[in-house]
Amino acid sequence: MSRRPLLVGNWKMHKTVAEALELATTIKNSIAPAVRADGVEVVVAPPYTALHPVAKRLEGSTVAVAAQNCYWEPQGAFTGEISATMLAEVGCTYVIVGHSERRQHFHETDALVNLKAKAVLKAGLRPILCIGETAAERDAGEMRNRLVGQLAEGLFGFTPEMMEQTVIAYEPVWAIGTGRVATTEQAQEAHRFIRGYLHSLLGEVVKSVRILYGGSVKPGNTAGLMAQPDVDGVLVGGASLKAEDFVQIVRYNEAAAS
Ligand code: PGA
Numbered sequence: 001m002s003r004r005p006l007l008v009g010n011w012k013m014h015k016t017v018a019e020a021l022e023l024a025t026t027i028k029n030s031i032a033p034a035v036r037a038d039g040v041e042v043v044v045a046p047p048y049t050a051l052h053p054v055a056k057r058l059e060g061s062t063v064a065v066a067a068q069n070c071y072w073e074p075q076g077a078f079t080g081e082i083s084a085t086m087l088a089e090v091g092c093t094y095v096i097v098g099h100s101e102r103r104q105h106f107h108e109t110d111a112l113v114n115l116k117a118k119a120v121l122k123a124g125l126r127p128i129l130c131i132g133e134t135a136a137e138r139d140a141g142e143m144r145n146r147l148v149g150q151l152a153e154g155l156f157g158f159t160p161e162m163m164e165q166t167v168i169a170y171e172p173v174w175a176i177g178t179g180r181v182a183t184t185e186q187a188q189e190a191h192r193f194i195r196g197y198l199h200s201l202l203g204e205v206v207k208s209v210r211i212l213y214g215g216s217v218k219p220g221n222t223a224g225l226m227a228q229p230d231v232d233g234v235l236v237g238g239a240s241l242k243a244e245d246f247v248q249i250v251r252y253n254e255a256a257a258s
Contacts, residue, residue, distance in 0.1 A: 003208060003209075003210050003232045004039060004040065004041050004210070004232075005039075005040040005041065005226065005232060005233050006040070006041045006043065006167060006210050006212060006232060006233030007040055007041070007042050007043070007233055007234055007236070007249060007250050008042075008043040008044070008045060008066060008094075008096075008128065008169075008212065008233065008234070008235045008236065008240075009027075009043070009044045009045060009236050009240025009241075009246050010045045010066075010068060010096060010099070010214075010235055010236065010237050010240060011023075011044065011045055011046050011047060011068075011240060011241060012047075012068065012101070012237060013047055014047070014241055015046060015047060015050060015241070016050075017049060017050045017053055020046045020047070020050035020053070020054050021050070021053055021054060021057055023044075023241070023243055024044060024046070024054045024057050024058055024063070025057060026243035026247075027042070027044065027063060027243055027246060027247060027250075028057070028058055028061045028062075028063050030243065030247040031062070031063070031247055031250045031251065032062065035062040035250075040250060041062075041064070041233075042062060042063045042064070042250055043063070043064045043065065043066050043093075043094055044058075044063060044064075044065060044066070044240070045065070045066040045067065045068050045094075045096055046065070047068070048067065048068075048082060051065060051067060051087070051090050051091070051092060052090040052091065055090055055091025055092065056091065058091075059091070064093045064094065065091055065092050065093065065094075066092060066093070066094035066095060066096055066128065067082075067087045067092045067094075067095045067096065068095075068096050068099065069082075069095070069096065069097070069099070069102060069116075070082055070083060070084045070087055070095050070097070070116055070119065070120060071083050071084075071116070071119070072084075072112075072115035072116050072118070072119040073119070074119070074122075074123070083119070083123070084116075084119045084120045084122070084123035084125055085123045087123070087125065088123045088124055088125055092125060093125060093126060094125060094126045094127070094128055094167070095116075095120045095125050095126075095127055095128070096127075096128045096130065096169075096235075097113050097116040097117050097120060097127050097128065097129050097130070098110075098113035098116070098117075098129050098130045098131065098150070098154060099130045099171075100130060100132055100171060100173045100176060101176075104173075109153075110149065110150055110153030110154050111153060111156075113129065113150075113153075113154045114153055114154050114155070114156050114157070117129050117154060117155070117158075117166065118157070118162075121162055121165055121166070126165045126166065126167060127165075127166050127167070128166075128167040128168075128169050128212070128235065129154050129155070129166060129167070129168055129169065130169045130171050130214070130235070131146075131147055131150040131151060131154065131168065131169070131170060131171070131194075132147075132150075132170055132171040132172045132173050132176075132214075132215070133146040133147065133172055133173065134146075134173045134174060135173070135174035138172070138174065143190070144193060147170075147190070147193065147194060147197070148197055151168075151194065151197060151198065151201070152201070155198075155201065155202075158201075158202065159202075160202050160203060160204075160205040161205075163198070163202045163205050163206065163209060164205050164208065164209070166209065167209070167210050167211075167212060167233075168194060168198070168209065168210070168211045168212070169211075169212040169213075169214050169235045170187070170190050170191060170194060170211060170212070170213055170214070171213075171214035171215050171235060172186075172190070172215050173215075174215075175214075175215025175216050176214065176215045176216070176237065177216070177237060177238060178215075178216060179216050180215075180216060181215060181216040181217065181218070181221050181225075182213070182215060184224045184225055184227070184228055187213045187225055187228055187231055188228035188229065188230055188231060191211045191213065191228065191230035191231055192229075192230045194211055194230075195209075195211060195230050210232035210233055211230060211231065211232050211233075212231075212232065212233040212234055212235045213225050213231050213233075213234055213235070214234060214235030214236070214237070216238075217234045217235070217236045217237075217239060217249065218239050218245065218249075219239065219245050219248035219249050219252075222234060222248075222249045222252040223252045223253070226252055226253075234249065236249055
């Protein structure tokens with residue numbers, strides 16, 4: 001089953017509104033050939049403050065917008081929080097949930113990630129659910145247990161229909177922002193394992209679910225990762241902040257061909 005490659009830029013807590021608009025405009029104007037030639041799907045995830053202006057700027061383009069987080073209730077007395085319903089209103093189509101930085105700095109548990117993912121789907125959006133082991137877990141031979149735990153709890157109560165709308169991002173914590181990318185073999189091994197486990201949970205639908213790799217993705221390593229049979233896209237942090245780098249990542253096929 002063919003899965004449309006998905007390339008996502010996570011801008012984290014970077015960019016003023018003016019800077020975000022500039023970056024979004026350059027990306028929009030530079031990626032058209034890649035989207036046409038290879039049919040890739042491109043998404044950017046600006047900070048909350050820039051979501052609405054960036055979504056407006058990208059309206060009618062081939063670049064979609066994601067939020068980096070959300071709350072699970074649709075509205076209410078939850079000072080400082082933003083619901084998936086609100087994100088749908090400002091033009092988002094995806095929401096990243098369970099990023100390792102949220103797990104680490106904001107103590108998000110798999111149970112909370114599950115509530116968020118369900119709220120995203122209920123709002124008519126698609127969750128990009130992040131999972132991944134730490135270096136200590138990998139060294140202790142616990143990688144598979146960790147991934148299974150995150151998937152089992154994060155996807156608790158999911159039906160095949162819900163899974164179909166969901167994207168999984170495998171981001172080994174030791175590779176995020178460290179410059180230490182997983183080898184293509186390590187990425188493929190983890191992705192194949194994830195797909196196999198998801199298949200045991202939810203069946204055939206999993207063949208169409210995209211599994212992204214994240215962690216120190218750069219223009220130079222994208223084509224190698226994308227060549228792996230179970231790597232269906234990338235979730236890019238640092239390198240997505242520079243238009244030139246992100247555009248090269250999106251156009252990875254041209255680099256691979258030259
Ligand atoms: P990085 O971040 O590309 O800077 O390693 C990836 C991520 O956190 O999604």
